[in-house]
Amino acid sequence: MSQLSRRSALGITATAVAGLGLAGTAYAATSTAPAAGVRPAGEDHAGHTGGGMDHGGHTAPAPFDEVYQGRRIQGAPAQGGAHGGHHGGYQVLIDGKELHVMQNGDGTWISVVNHYETFATPHAVARAAVVELQGATLVPLA
Template sequence: MFTTSRRQAMGVLAGAAAGLTLAGVATTAATADTPPTRKKAGGHQHPAAPAHAPFDEVFEGRRIQGIPVKGSRAAHAHHGNGNFRVLIDGRALHLMYRADNTWTSAINHYQTFRTPLDAARTAVTTLQGADMVPLPTAV
């Protein structure tokens, strides 16, 4: 015959309560970090990119510009550009907005950046003076 002591029962209850508390904290933290989403045709959810201020500066001898995209070009934001365009010496740097509120570029595809400006500066450093080559676009 199996008997449970009061100490064992209290240990099980305390462990269950601690587990439920941790699960609640983890769920609350996960939903707090979730970016807002916008609904696209076909039911797909895409993260809404945060607004970033435009920039125009010279970094390591290269001119980098960041321009928020509005109007007809903004309709293609679901392709990953996050409604923001970055130019290095007048040539487009392909930027992608990620679901975890970070950015990545075609030059540094395996790195993430907090802002498009950070991505552009790192791309300039990585290029080491080489010219940007445009990516082929799908029609």
């Protein structure tokens, strides 16, 4: 019979801890409660839902037009689906240039500037893009 070495014991412990961590993450991901800081699509920063329906039958986010950190950001439901509807039927502009946005299956939004960070509304995506650009000009995609 072989004895349990320290190295084997540490390996078994690390594997068990990693498994528990993954199980906890999976449980949190399947929870019915919304994640901290994530609001359902269609709610603005005050928790109000916007009017109208988008092409998927969900509540469309409310239009916005404001100057944020010296940049004009605008957003409204897209007219005509210029890009095949891949951005949820919503158009966001920063200083008149289109910021490509997309709605995820869970109702959150992403942009080409913040592709790995999700936001509750296109308005929040636009503001985050302005912060991320740090004054740089948004270059339209071809």
